[in-house]
Amino acid sequence: LAKTTQPISMDSYEGQEVNITCSHNNIATNDYITWYQQFPSQGPRFIIQGYKTKVTNEVASLFIPADRKSSTLSLPRVSLSDTAVYYCLVGPPGSSASKIIFGSGTRLSIRP
């Protein structure tokens, strides 16, 4: 499983765009990149997943450069409720036995 590196913490203000970058230099050819969000005392929640270039959903965008050695989660116009820990995960799809190993995550704090 590819190891990921993220900033430990980030601060921003309401209405701003927040970009969290994750490094995964040892990503394998068949690995996907997945981001989860976790609020205090809750289980993680799936945000977005991608393989290359750009993926966008109603919550966020995920930018993946051509070499796939990093990825950036972009949260547009954040609000106080976006304060959470964000985890970047890299792993292969397919098998239902694929386990997820969590890194340290990025603690995002949004201020008024």
Add this chain to the structure above:
Amino acid sequence: GAVVSQHPSRVICKSGTSVKIECRSLDFQATTMFWYRQFPKQSLMLMATSNEGSKATYEQGVEKDKFLINHASLTLSTLTVTSAHPEDSSFYICSARDRAGEGYNEQFFGPGTRLTVL
């Protein structure tokens, strides 16, 4: 999305007792479920992989005799913390992959169970 529930959400027990935590996939079948433990301000740590109808696979350093896992059906896995001690106090989270959703590495997580051992 698919829903995973856990019961109880919170439990307080005395040292030396055993506690059972249930994890259910409510609207899908899960051949495999995962159990995690999370201490305050730390990341989730994978404890074991629970396979329906077979023995669980434990991660290195996790005592299989202390953390008993039973995955009796495609929608239920249980984690029993035996002879609990204060150091077992933690937030326990389960997750499951939809058996039908083989294409992606997306797992659905339960809301977690807060265990406090006095």
